[in-house]
Amino acid sequence: MRPRTQDTTDHAALRLIIQRSACPSNDALAAAIGARGAAAGASALKRLERSGQITIERLAGWRKVTVTEFNITREGEDA
16 A cells, blocks of 8 residues: 555656646656655656556656546657
8 A cells, every 4th residue: 555645746747737728847746745856756757657547658768658547648858
C-alpha cells in the first residue's frame, strides 16, 4: 500500500499535466507536488506511468505525455 502523501502528490502532478497546454517540465512537476528538484518531478512521472494513468513517449529530447483516462496529450521538452 502506498503512503497517502504519495497519492496526493501524484494527483497534483496529474492535475498539472491535464491543466497545462504544454507538457510541464520536471521542475514544474516538482513544484506542483511541493518538492524540490527535477528528480522529484521525474519520479512523479514514473509513478503515474507505472500506475497506468499516463503514457510517455520520448524522442530526441522531446516528450509526449498522454493522460489515458481522458486521452489528453501534452508535448514538451524532456527536461
